[in-house]
Amino acid sequence: MFKNKKLIIYFTLLVFFLVGFIIMLSFGFLHLHVWYTQPRFTDITTGTVTSSAGFLIEFLLFLGFSLLPLAGFITFLILYLRNYKNANKKTSKTD
Amino acid sequence: MFKKILSIFALIPLLTSCNQTQSEYNFTLEKENSIGTLTLYAFNGDSERVPGTINLGHAFISVENTSEETIKVGAMTLEANEQTSVGGWGQTAHFGIWYNIESTYMTIGRYKGILSLTTQITEDDLNNLNSYIKDHDQWSMFKNCSYMALDMYNIVANEDSKIEINGLITPGKIYNVLKKTDKNELERPIENFTKVGYSADYEMTNLVEFKLR
Numbered sequence: 001m002f003k004n005k006k007l008i009i010y011f012t013l014l015v016f017f018l019v020g021f022i023i024m025l026s027f028g029f030l031h032l033h034v035w036y037t038q039p040r041f042t043d044i045t046t047g048t049v050t051s052s053a054g055f056l057i058e059f060l061l062f063l064g065f066s067l068l069p070l071a072g073f074i075t076f077l078i079l080y081l082r083n084y085k086n087a088n089k090k091t092s093k094t095d
Numbered sequence: 096m097f098k099k100i101l102s103i104f105a106l107i108p109l110l111t112s113c114n115q116t117q118s119e120y121n122f123t124l125e126k127e128n129s130i131g132t133l134t135l136y137a138f139n140g141d142s143e144r145v146p147g148t149i150n151l152g153h154a155f156i157s158v159e160n161t162s163e164e165t166i167k168v169g170a171m172t173l174e175a176n177e178q179t180s181v182g183g184w185g186q187t188a189h190f191g192i193w194y195n196i197e198s199t200y201m202t203i204g205r206y207k208g209i210l211s212l213t214t215q216i217t218e219d220d221l222n223n224l225n226s227y228i229k230d231h232d233q234w235s236m237f238k239n240c241s242y243m244a245l246d247m248y249n250i251v252a253n254e255d256s257k258i259e260i261n262g263l264i265t266p267g268k269i270y271n272v273l274k275k276t277d278k279n280e281l282e283r284p285i286e287n288f289t290k291v292g293y294s295a296d297y298e299m300t301n302l303v304e305f306k307l308r
Binding site: 026027030031034039040041042043044045048049050051052053054055056057058 | 145147148149151184185186187188189190196199200203205236291303304305306307308
């Protein structure tokens, strides 16, 4: 699977960023769940429901920050795949 | 000799921690010709924190009419002995000052472990408070609930009882100050309140009314 050191490094980093992305997203959705389950008030005349935007803002912050590990994951996935292909070409030529 | 110096240094954290348990603030909260009371509340969020989430808590004030006359607190009219909570909220219906959200939440068992500090207020204090509410009916990340609550408390507090907090004001920071005062109260209830809502206009004449769903 790993034919050179570079591939090992790229693979480790892409897994690291993927885990980071999943953790950030989970925390985000946890905040969304808390926001959804909190007590709400209804406008007596119009019936409009209101809720505190605090947890919703925190969800959006986590969602926004999860884009950083996602970008890291995509970058290292591209680097890994490129190097993987190159490594395969080299080995097939030598074969 | 070296051991003696070492033992003195070892005692320092112990001595400072002893000092922290004593109350550091001795506020004067009584006033002549008072017509009501204003209570500053700070909840650090500990009792409601869902594991893995950020819960910074909440800070707000409540006003009680202890006079025989009817008084106005922002858009809320208070008869004798009535109370209202006033808090800055980023609610989807209105980003600004809301009345009695916190008092309603207290009736359903929220804000366990909340700390408060109560000061008496005069008619002049109430007028100052009302003009502040009129000009600050807004909410943002920096001008948040704690910023509003602390401002409203400082407007009416005696000179020796004002609370200064540097940097971003959070409920936790106010909670820590209240913890160090000798006159703080734990879970002071807000009773005898009426409507829930926010001001419909700048003149604070009407209330957009809400009820708990």
